[in-house]
Amino acid sequence: MPAWTLEAAGVHLRRTLDSGQAFRWRWETRNGGPDVATGIVGSHRLRVTQDARGVHLLAPGTPTARDALARYLTLPSPDATRSGGDAPGLHRIEARLAADAVLARVLPRTHGIALLVQDPWEVLISFIVSQNNNIPKITRSIEGLARALGAPLGDGAYAFPSPARLAASHPATLRACHLGYRAPYVREAARRVAEGRLDLDRLRRIPEAEAREALRELPGIGDKVADCVLLFALGHVTTFPVDVWVRRAVERLYFGGRPRPLREIRAFARDRFGPLAGYAQQHLFVYARTHLRNPRGRDTVAVTAPAGASGRARARPGRSRA
DNA sequence: GGGCAGGTGTAAT
DNA sequence: ATTACACCTGCC
Numbered sequence: 001m002p003a004w005t006l007e008a009a010g011v012h013l014r015r016t017l018d019s020g021q022a023f024r025w026r027w028e029t030r031n032g033g034p035d036v037a038t039g040i041v042g043s044h045r046l047r048v049t050q051d052a053r054g055v056h057l058l059a060p061g062t063p064t065a066r067d068a069l070a071r072y073l074t075l076p077s078p079d080a081t082r083s084g085g086d087a088p089g090l091h092r093i094e095a096r097l098a099a100d101a102v103l104a105r106v107l108p109r110t111h112g113i114a115l116l117v118q119d120p121w122e123v124l125i126s127f128i129v130s131q132n133n134n135i136p137k138i139t140r141s142i143e144g145l146a147r148a149l150g151a152p153l154g155d156g157a158y159a160f161p162s163p164a165r166l167a168a169s170h171p172a173t174l175r176a177c178h179l180g181y182r183a184p185y186v187r188e189a190a191r192r193v194a195e196g197r198l199d200l201d202r203l204r205r206i207p208e209a210e211a212r213e214a215l216r217e218l219p220g221i222g223d224k225v226a227d228c229v230l231l232f233a234l235g236h237v238t239t240f241p242v243d244v245w246v247r248r249a250v251e252r253l254y255f256g257g258r259p260r261p262l263r264e265i266r267a268f269a270r271d272r273f274g275p276l277a278g279y280a281q282q283h284l285f286v287y288a289r290t291h292l293r294n295p296r297g298r299d300t301v302a303v304t305a306p307a308g309a310s311g312r313a314r315a316r317p318g319r320s321r322a
Numbered sequence: 323g324g325g326c327a328g329g330t331g332t333a334a335t
Numbered sequence: 336a337t338t339a340c341a342c343c344t345g346c347c
Contacts, residue, residue: 020328131329137345138328180343185330222330243328261337285328 003049003056004066008073010090012112013037013050019113019286020135021232023126023142024160038157040146042119044068045157076115076237078275090114093279100272102253103283109290110283115237120200121193122160123233124215127225128185137178144177166190185220192218200234208236223266237278240269246281249288 017025017037025039036049036058044065047058057069077088088096094111098104125145130138142160149161149169161169167190174183192198198218203211208230215226227241240246242265250265251257260268273280 127328132327132342133329134327134345140345178344181341182343220330224329228328241328245328289328 003058004061005053006055006057006070006073008050008055008114010094010112011050011055011073011114013048013055015110015112015286016114016116019282020289021116021282022118023135023139024146040153040157040159041068041072043151043153043159045153045155072116072118073114074117076117076235076278078237078278093276097273097276097280097283100280103280106253106283106287110286113279113282113286115278115282116232117235118233119160120203120229120233121163123229124189124193124200125160125166125186127228127232128189128220129179129182130228131182131220131222131225133182141177141179145174148173148177163190163194167194182220185218188220189218203230204234208239211236212239223262231278231281238275240266240273240277240281242266242269242281243285245288245292246285248292249284252288252292253284 014027014035014037017039018027022039024041025037027035027037029035034049034051036047038045038047040046044060046060046065046069048069049056049058055069055073057066059065075088075090075093078093090112094107098107126138126142129141133141145166146158146160149165150158152158166186169187169190171183174186179186189198193200198214203214206214211230211234212223212226215221215229216223224241224243227239230236231239231241242250242262247260247262247265250268251260254268254272269277269280
Protein backbone atom coordinates (compact mmCIF):
# COMPACT_ATOMS: atom_id res chain seq x y z
CA MET A 1 0.00 0.00 0.00
CA PRO A 2 2.84 2.49 0.59
CA ALA A 3 3.07 2.98 -3.13
CA TRP A 4 3.88 6.34 -4.58
CA THR A 5 2.09 6.90 -7.85
CA LEU A 6 3.10 8.60 -11.06
CA GLU A 7 0.35 9.37 -13.53
CA ALA A 8 2.42 8.52 -16.60
CA ALA A 9 -0.49 9.07 -18.98
CA GLY A 10 -0.41 6.83 -21.99
CA VAL A 11 2.69 4.94 -20.89
CA HIS A 12 2.71 1.15 -21.23
CA LEU A 13 5.28 0.35 -18.58
CA ARG A 14 6.13 -3.18 -19.60
CA ARG A 15 6.41 -2.34 -23.25
CA THR A 16 8.60 0.62 -22.40
CA LEU A 17 10.98 -1.25 -20.13
CA ASP A 18 11.17 -4.16 -22.58
CA SER A 19 11.66 -2.02 -25.65
CA GLY A 20 15.40 -2.50 -25.80
CA GLN A 21 16.42 0.84 -24.33
CA ALA A 22 17.40 -0.51 -20.94
CA PHE A 23 18.97 -3.76 -19.86
CA ARG A 24 18.50 -3.73 -16.13
CA TRP A 25 14.85 -4.52 -15.58
CA ARG A 26 13.43 -7.91 -14.60
CA TRP A 27 9.77 -8.82 -14.44
CA GLU A 28 8.10 -11.16 -12.07
CA THR A 29 4.63 -12.37 -12.86
CA ARG A 30 2.18 -12.61 -10.00
CA ASN A 31 -1.13 -14.30 -10.34
CA GLY A 32 -3.88 -12.19 -8.93
CA GLY A 33 -2.04 -8.92 -9.23
CA PRO A 34 -0.23 -6.83 -11.80
CA ASP A 35 3.32 -7.87 -12.69
CA VAL A 36 6.13 -6.20 -10.79
CA ALA A 37 9.36 -4.97 -12.32
CA THR A 38 12.62 -4.60 -10.45
CA GLY A 39 15.24 -2.40 -11.98
CA ILE A 40 18.43 -0.57 -11.17
CA VAL A 41 18.31 3.16 -11.79
CA GLY A 42 21.36 5.02 -10.62
CA SER A 43 21.93 3.97 -7.03
CA HIS A 44 18.36 2.77 -6.54
CA ARG A 45 16.88 -0.67 -6.79
CA LEU A 46 13.35 0.25 -7.79
CA ARG A 47 10.31 -1.97 -7.63
CA VAL A 48 7.48 -0.71 -9.80
CA THR A 49 4.15 -1.83 -11.14
CA GLN A 50 1.37 -0.29 -13.18
CA ASP A 51 -2.39 -0.33 -13.09
CA ALA A 52 -5.17 1.92 -14.35
CA ARG A 53 -4.22 4.65 -11.90
CA GLY A 54 -0.64 4.89 -12.99
CA VAL A 55 2.87 3.68 -12.31
CA HIS A 56 3.44 2.81 -8.67
CA LEU A 57 6.77 2.85 -6.95
CA LEU A 58 6.47 -0.03 -4.47
CA ALA A 59 9.94 0.39 -3.02
CA PRO A 60 11.90 2.10 -1.78
CA GLY A 61 9.66 4.83 -0.47
CA THR A 62 12.37 7.44 -0.18
CA PRO A 63 12.19 10.88 -1.78
CA THR A 64 15.38 10.30 -3.76
CA ALA A 65 13.98 7.10 -5.21
CA ARG A 66 10.83 8.96 -6.20
CA ASP A 67 12.86 11.66 -7.85
CA ALA A 68 14.91 9.07 -9.70
CA LEU A 69 11.83 7.33 -11.06
CA ALA A 70 10.11 10.58 -11.96
CA ARG A 71 13.11 11.77 -13.87
CA TYR A 72 13.56 8.39 -15.53
CA LEU A 73 10.00 8.48 -16.82
CA THR A 74 9.88 12.12 -17.84
CA LEU A 75 9.25 12.17 -21.55
CA PRO A 76 11.98 13.86 -23.49
CA SER A 77 10.10 16.20 -25.75
CA PRO A 78 10.71 16.68 -29.44
CA ASP A 79 9.22 20.16 -29.30
CA ALA A 80 10.33 21.72 -26.09
CA THR A 81 13.68 20.25 -26.91
CA ARG A 82 16.14 22.21 -24.90
CA SER A 83 14.23 25.34 -24.11
CA GLY A 84 11.78 24.10 -21.52
CA GLY A 85 8.13 24.51 -22.40
CA ASP A 86 5.28 22.07 -22.36
CA ALA A 87 5.97 18.43 -22.96
CA PRO A 88 3.41 17.05 -25.39
CA GLY A 89 2.66 13.78 -23.61
CA LEU A 90 2.59 10.36 -25.14
CA HIS A 91 -0.97 10.48 -26.43
CA ARG A 92 -0.24 13.56 -28.42
CA ILE A 93 3.03 12.21 -29.76
CA GLU A 94 1.34 9.03 -30.89
CA ALA A 95 -1.52 10.93 -32.44
CA ARG A 96 1.01 12.78 -34.53
CA LEU A 97 2.81 9.57 -35.43
CA ALA A 98 -0.49 8.09 -36.57
CA ALA A 99 -0.63 10.67 -39.33
CA ASP A 100 1.73 8.25 -41.04
CA ALA A 101 -0.48 5.56 -42.57
CA VAL A 102 1.95 2.75 -41.79
CA LEU A 103 2.52 3.79 -38.20
CA ALA A 104 -1.22 4.15 -37.79
CA ARG A 105 -1.40 0.38 -38.29
CA VAL A 106 1.66 -0.35 -36.18
CA LEU A 107 0.61 1.73 -33.19
CA PRO A 108 -2.32 -0.41 -32.01
CA ARG A 109 0.28 -3.07 -31.22
CA THR A 110 3.00 -0.83 -29.87
CA HIS A 111 1.34 2.15 -28.22
CA GLY A 112 2.62 3.33 -24.87
CA ILE A 113 6.35 3.17 -25.52
CA ALA A 114 8.03 6.02 -23.70
CA LEU A 115 11.57 7.15 -24.27
CA LEU A 116 13.38 6.88 -20.96
CA VAL A 117 15.86 9.36 -19.58
CA GLN A 118 18.83 7.21 -18.69
CA ASP A 119 22.36 7.80 -17.49
CA PRO A 120 24.53 8.54 -20.56
CA TRP A 121 27.53 6.71 -19.17
CA GLU A 122 25.60 3.51 -18.56
CA VAL A 123 23.94 3.72 -21.96
CA LEU A 124 27.26 4.33 -23.66
CA ILE A 125 28.80 1.18 -22.26
CA SER A 126 25.65 -0.89 -22.63
CA PHE A 127 25.38 -0.16 -26.33
CA ILE A 128 29.08 -0.70 -26.96
CA VAL A 129 28.46 -4.14 -25.51
CA SER A 130 25.37 -4.52 -27.70
CA GLN A 131 27.21 -4.48 -31.01
CA ASN A 132 26.95 -7.73 -32.94
CA ASN A 133 25.46 -9.28 -29.85
CA ASN A 134 22.11 -10.49 -28.59
CA ILE A 135 19.94 -9.29 -25.77
CA PRO A 136 20.34 -12.14 -23.29
CA LYS A 137 24.10 -11.97 -23.59
CA ILE A 138 24.18 -8.18 -23.38
CA THR A 139 22.08 -8.39 -20.25
CA ARG A 140 24.42 -10.92 -18.68
CA SER A 141 27.49 -8.86 -19.51
CA ILE A 142 26.01 -5.71 -18.00
CA GLU A 143 24.92 -7.62 -14.93
CA GLY A 144 28.41 -9.08 -14.66
CA LEU A 145 30.05 -5.67 -14.85
CA ALA A 146 27.76 -4.36 -12.14
CA ARG A 147 28.36 -7.35 -9.91
CA ALA A 148 32.11 -7.18 -10.34
CA LEU A 149 32.66 -3.44 -10.22
CA GLY A 150 29.50 -1.69 -9.10
CA ALA A 151 28.46 -0.50 -5.67
CA PRO A 152 26.32 -3.03 -3.80
CA LEU A 153 22.77 -1.84 -3.28
CA GLY A 154 21.52 -4.69 -1.15
CA ASP A 155 19.37 -7.68 -2.06
CA GLY A 156 22.01 -8.84 -4.50
CA ALA A 157 21.68 -5.72 -6.62
CA TYR A 158 24.58 -3.64 -7.84
CA ALA A 159 24.80 -0.19 -9.37
CA PHE A 160 26.35 0.25 -12.77
CA PRO A 161 30.10 0.74 -12.22
CA SER A 162 31.60 4.21 -12.33
CA PRO A 163 33.92 5.25 -15.16
CA ALA A 164 36.84 5.24 -12.74
CA ARG A 165 36.18 1.72 -11.52
CA LEU A 166 35.74 0.43 -15.01
CA ALA A 167 38.84 2.23 -16.28
CA ALA A 168 40.90 0.73 -13.48
CA SER A 169 39.50 -2.76 -13.83
CA HIS A 170 41.66 -5.77 -14.41
CA PRO A 171 41.49 -7.34 -17.89
CA ALA A 172 40.56 -10.64 -16.29
CA THR A 173 37.53 -8.97 -14.74
CA LEU A 174 36.28 -7.82 -18.08
CA ARG A 175 37.01 -11.21 -19.57
CA ALA A 176 34.84 -12.80 -16.93
CA CYS A 177 32.00 -10.61 -18.16
CA HIS A 178 32.29 -12.11 -21.65
CA LEU A 179 32.69 -8.85 -23.47
CA GLY A 180 34.86 -10.53 -26.10
CA TYR A 181 36.53 -8.19 -28.55
CA ARG A 182 34.45 -5.33 -27.16
CA ALA A 183 36.46 -5.26 -23.93
CA PRO A 184 39.09 -2.81 -25.25
CA TYR A 185 36.30 -0.54 -26.49
CA VAL A 186 34.71 -0.51 -23.06
CA ARG A 187 38.03 0.13 -21.36
CA GLU A 188 38.93 3.00 -23.66
CA ALA A 189 35.51 4.63 -23.26
CA ALA A 190 35.89 4.35 -19.49
CA ARG A 191 39.31 5.97 -19.61
CA ARG A 192 38.17 8.88 -21.67
CA VAL A 193 35.16 9.57 -19.50
CA ALA A 194 37.09 9.08 -16.28
CA GLU A 195 39.83 11.44 -17.43
CA GLY A 196 37.36 14.05 -18.62
CA ARG A 197 38.38 13.74 -22.25
CA LEU A 198 34.78 12.89 -23.07
CA ASP A 199 32.22 15.06 -21.32
CA LEU A 200 28.91 13.29 -21.78
CA ASP A 201 26.83 16.01 -20.13
CA ARG A 202 28.13 18.52 -22.62
CA LEU A 203 26.70 16.38 -25.40
CA ARG A 204 23.20 17.14 -24.16
CA ARG A 205 23.63 20.80 -24.85
CA ILE A 206 25.19 20.75 -28.29
CA PRO A 207 23.52 19.95 -31.62
CA GLU A 208 22.77 16.34 -32.36
CA ALA A 209 25.20 16.10 -35.27
CA GLU A 210 28.09 17.43 -33.20
CA ALA A 211 27.30 15.13 -30.33
CA ARG A 212 27.24 12.18 -32.72
CA GLU A 213 30.66 13.14 -34.08
CA ALA A 214 32.07 13.34 -30.59
CA LEU A 215 30.77 9.89 -29.71
CA ARG A 216 32.11 8.44 -32.93
CA GLU A 217 35.58 9.50 -31.91
CA LEU A 218 35.59 6.52 -29.58
CA PRO A 219 36.82 3.20 -30.91
CA GLY A 220 34.01 0.71 -31.30
CA ILE A 221 31.35 3.37 -31.70
CA GLY A 222 29.74 3.83 -35.07
CA ASP A 223 26.51 5.45 -36.09
CA LYS A 224 24.25 2.88 -34.53
CA VAL A 225 25.71 2.93 -31.03
CA ALA A 226 26.18 6.70 -31.13
CA ASP A 227 22.54 7.14 -32.11
CA CYS A 228 21.38 4.93 -29.25
CA VAL A 229 23.27 7.08 -26.75
CA LEU A 230 21.87 10.24 -28.29
CA LEU A 231 18.33 8.92 -28.18
CA PHE A 232 18.20 7.00 -24.93
CA ALA A 233 20.28 9.22 -22.70
CA LEU A 234 21.15 12.58 -24.18
CA GLY A 235 17.71 13.90 -25.03
CA HIS A 236 18.32 14.04 -28.77
CA VAL A 237 14.98 12.43 -29.50
CA THR A 238 14.94 13.17 -33.20
CA THR A 239 17.64 10.50 -33.63
CA PHE A 240 16.76 7.33 -35.52
CA PRO A 241 19.13 4.44 -34.71
CA VAL A 242 19.03 1.80 -37.43
CA ASP A 243 19.71 -1.76 -36.30
CA VAL A 244 18.80 -4.91 -38.16
CA TRP A 245 15.25 -4.85 -36.78
CA VAL A 246 14.48 -1.27 -37.62
CA ARG A 247 16.01 -1.78 -41.02
CA ARG A 248 13.88 -4.82 -41.57
CA ALA A 249 10.76 -2.94 -40.50
CA VAL A 250 11.45 0.02 -42.77
CA GLU A 251 12.29 -2.14 -45.76
CA ARG A 252 9.28 -4.35 -45.21
CA LEU A 253 6.71 -1.72 -44.37
CA TYR A 254 7.82 1.16 -46.55
CA PHE A 255 9.81 -0.34 -49.43
CA GLY A 256 7.90 -3.47 -50.28
CA GLY A 257 10.57 -5.67 -48.75
CA ARG A 258 13.34 -4.43 -51.04
CA PRO A 259 16.76 -4.09 -49.40
CA ARG A 260 17.83 -0.48 -49.03
CA PRO A 261 21.22 0.99 -48.17
CA LEU A 262 21.64 2.19 -44.62
CA ARG A 263 22.06 5.81 -45.60
CA GLU A 264 18.80 5.69 -47.51
CA ILE A 265 16.98 4.37 -44.49
CA ARG A 266 18.43 7.10 -42.32
CA ALA A 267 17.50 9.79 -44.83
CA PHE A 268 14.05 8.31 -45.22
CA ALA A 269 13.43 8.42 -41.49
CA ARG A 270 14.57 12.02 -41.23
CA ASP A 271 12.26 13.12 -44.01
CA ARG A 272 9.33 11.00 -43.03
CA PHE A 273 9.27 11.37 -39.25
CA GLY A 274 11.14 14.59 -38.60
CA PRO A 275 11.27 15.53 -34.94
CA LEU A 276 9.37 12.37 -34.00
CA ALA A 277 11.92 10.02 -35.55
CA GLY A 278 13.11 8.71 -32.20
CA TYR A 279 9.64 7.69 -31.14
CA ALA A 280 8.91 6.25 -34.57
CA GLN A 281 12.04 4.14 -34.30
CA GLN A 282 10.90 2.62 -31.01
CA HIS A 283 7.56 1.58 -32.47
CA LEU A 284 9.14 0.10 -35.59
CA PHE A 285 11.71 -1.74 -33.49
CA VAL A 286 9.15 -3.29 -31.18
CA TYR A 287 6.87 -4.10 -34.07
CA ALA A 288 9.68 -5.85 -35.93
CA ARG A 289 10.73 -7.81 -32.85
CA THR A 290 7.25 -9.09 -32.24
CA HIS A 291 5.89 -9.48 -35.76
CA LEU A 292 8.77 -9.71 -38.21
CA ARG A 293 10.88 -12.40 -36.58
CA ASN A 294 10.97 -14.45 -39.72
CA PRO A 295 13.51 -12.63 -41.90
CA ARG A 296 11.84 -13.82 -45.09
CA GLY A 297 8.31 -13.76 -43.78
CA ARG A 298 5.51 -12.18 -45.72
CA ASP A 299 3.81 -10.54 -42.79
CA THR A 300 3.93 -7.10 -44.34
CA VAL A 301 0.27 -7.62 -45.14
CA ALA A 302 -0.56 -7.33 -41.48
CA VAL A 303 0.33 -3.70 -41.62
CA THR A 304 0.25 -2.64 -45.23
CA ALA A 305 -3.00 -4.29 -46.21
CA PRO A 306 -5.93 -2.05 -47.17
CA ALA A 307 -8.07 -0.67 -44.40
CA GLY A 308 -10.76 -3.33 -44.30
CA ALA A 309 -8.27 -6.15 -43.85
CA SER A 310 -6.61 -4.94 -40.69
CA GLY A 311 -7.72 -5.75 -37.20
CA ARG A 312 -6.99 -9.44 -36.76
CA ALA A 313 -3.47 -10.00 -35.66
CA ARG A 314 -1.64 -11.81 -38.39
CA ALA A 315 1.45 -12.42 -36.35
CA ARG A 316 2.84 -15.85 -35.73
CA PRO A 317 3.21 -16.83 -32.08
CA GLY A 318 6.95 -16.33 -32.25
CA ARG A 319 9.23 -16.31 -29.30
CA SER A 320 8.88 -13.51 -26.89
CA ARG A 321 11.98 -12.35 -25.21
CA ALA A 322 12.95 -13.57 -21.80
C1' DG B 323 28.88 -27.21 -36.72
C1' DG B 324 28.41 -23.04 -39.82
C1' DG B 325 25.61 -19.28 -39.09
C1' DC B 326 23.71 -15.74 -36.59
C1' DA B 327 22.96 -12.01 -32.92
C1' DG B 328 20.35 -4.76 -31.52
C1' DG B 329 27.91 -3.33 -35.53
C1' DT B 330 32.44 -1.65 -36.28
C1' DG B 331 37.08 -1.36 -38.18
C1' DT B 332 39.86 -2.39 -41.90
C1' DA B 333 41.26 -3.69 -46.24
C1' DA B 334 39.94 -4.37 -50.53
C1' DT B 335 37.77 -2.16 -55.01
C1' DA C 336 32.67 6.29 -51.92
C1' DT C 337 30.94 1.69 -51.50
C1' DT C 338 31.61 -3.47 -50.42
C1' DA C 339 33.41 -7.62 -48.19
C1' DC C 340 35.09 -9.78 -44.22
C1' DA C 341 36.64 -10.89 -39.46
C1' DC C 342 35.52 -10.61 -34.84
C1' DC C 343 34.41 -12.83 -28.87
C1' DT C 344 30.85 -15.63 -27.46
C1' DG C 345 26.75 -18.56 -26.74
C1' DC C 346 23.09 -20.90 -28.78
C1' DC C 347 20.72 -23.60 -32.31
